[in-house]
Amino acid sequence: MPRHTGSSLLEALQSAADTALPSFGMVIRSEPSSVETVRRVTRAWVRCHCRLRGDQVDAFLIVVSELCTNAVLHGQCDEFDVRGWMSTAGELRFEVHDRTPSAIPKPQHPDAEAENGRGLLLVDCLVAELGGRWGFTEDGTCAWCTLVLPVEGR
Secondary structure, rough: OOOOOHHHHHHHHEEEEEEEEEEEEEEEEHHHHHHHHHHHHHHHHHHHHHHHOOHHHHHHHHHHHHHHHHHHHHHOOOEEEEEEOOOOOOEEEEEEOOOOOOOOOOOEEEEEEEEOOOOEEEEEHHHOOOOOOEEOOOOEEEEEEEEOOOOOOO
């Protein structure tokens, strides 16, 4: 194993800190009140680290709420996982794992009188408006979305 002098070790640590990108992850109880907790954590993360504009934050938080609500309503476990991170390519990725294999859900087009069923349609519209992509893993256990982050100075 190579030995580092004090200054080269500090330089290596600083270099690693400069390239580390902010991320978060949490395991949370699968109950309706948990959706608000995820929204608060995600709001802080996207405002402080991802530099989304206010209108983008609001739209993204609706997406977060809908994906988490689906995990609460349709997942069969007592908890679900939420993760968010930024890639070096300037992309934000957000995932909700409910650990429940299922057929891949698709946006519905319910009747005007229907009280439910518009969540994924809303996700589809908002993610498209934000210039991102979204979907589910092949086994249906994870909903995800990605957004291209704004470049500073634009």
